[in-house]
Amino acid sequence: MFVRTPGRLDLRQPGVSAVFDKSYPDFVAFLGQHNTPPGAFRTVDEWVSMAWIDSNSYLLDLACSTGWSGRTTHELTGASVHGIDISADSVGQARGYAEDNPAFSYQVADAADLPLADNSFTHVLGGCNFGFIEQRERALDEVHRVLRPGGLLCVSAFYYRKRPPAHLLDQVADAIGFRTDAGRDRRFWVEFFSRKFELVDEVLHDTPSLGPRRVTRTVRKSVYGRVPALASVSRPVRDACFHRLRETRLVLDEHRSFQRLMVGVWRAKP
Template sequence: MDLGQHIGYVDLVSLVGETNRCPGGKRAISRLAQTLHVGPHHRVLEVGSNTGFTSIELAAITGCRTDGVEINAAAVEEARRSAAALPARIAERVSFHVGDVRKLPWDEETFDVVVCGGALGFVEGREPAFSEIRRVLRPLGMVSITHLYYRSTPPASLPNRLADVLGFRVPVYGWKEWLEELAPAGWELYDFTRRPLAARPTEVVDAYAEHLTSSARIQALPPEQRDRVREQWRHACHVFNDNHRHLGVMDLVLRRPLATGVPEQPELFLEPGVYDRYFTHEFVPLAGTENR
């Protein structure tokens, strides 16, 4: 890992040992497991598994077998290190792989569920990615995509600050734009929910950054490198916190239909909170169900 003047964000996350949890953390994963009906006999693929938190938590709470695929080798190394510290009954059901979602190494219809914590939104060529996911997913299998969206317009400077931290520019999309991008034709819209995120007080962010950069791993670095890592991580945490003032998180669940060639009939009577795009070809919440 190059510890020069600036460390790439994913390498920085791996270096400080941050688990890079999905928005909502363990509570979100618990809700996700229930929505996806994951159980001990299921095999789950996590796309963009990063340092492995979601894969490990799903295996721990449901008894399923999980495979995480991540393009960044440093993140996979950290995920494997975390898995090695697990009790054997969990560790034996968790695997992590370096790979690209656009060219997955598994056979057709290998997985019951695919989960993604936002990586699909930043894959160049999402059509090949969805094609590969469909290939390795069994009929009636579920795909979960947890993704951030802007619920209010950020200051003009904030997207630039965020791009400096991440190394790429995040589109200033609301939930409707992301939903159109991440729910392609040919998939059933099984579930869709939104909830707001909140910023934390400055002192909480400072304490969090200090905690993660006080580990033995960071303390073992040469002083100049250690100070650089600590300052870069603190800066990144504050940029993310500023961004959270304007963000919400959307949980999108798609299902692969049966390959019968006969489309499923649309539903007429839906409960409040359900999003539908039958007939109008647009995602429309039922009257009185708007959530922010």
């Protein structure tokens, strides 16, 4: 259960403790929020221009979660998209959002063992994936295999610009259920992708902290605003969601100041 400072919340109220029992991805889905690649719309926009994605492109949305990256790229370009994720729930949601549009298909699959033919795709979208995939070296081999010769891998990845204190890494692990590796600096990712790909183009972004006031304002809006996913939940459950999301975002906001973001496009080596 993730609850650092329960404050005045009454955990015995119906549904309240369940808010804290959910995994972080399930909690985010409960709030009706989408997983987006780091940098969200700006990132997709940069991928489209750096990787010349157009209506003839066939994209693999790798570890697609609820499919936001692929859908947004399609909206900008008309490209066709096949999404895979290891989570059946996420794939189910992605299918729902695609609303039978024939430009989209989805399947539950492991990125390290893709049930897809060689040379199938012009592009792979890899937003914040390789940090989460356990067998990331094998996943990179698979991405290379399913791309056409000279195909492009679109990447958006946080990297550390300085090492965060151990207590902050513990708080992040507690908040999102995933321990980040502070050794993953820019060199780490460049060496990782360079094994199979060469860099075509890249933008590096600062990821400044918002500070507690702005974090609180944003969280308040996403819990107490008009949120269709929360329309039927009680006030105590909304309060619990506000509390958990704010605690999580405050930790992530502090953590962000130790990172930067690389958004880039890499071409498959022969």
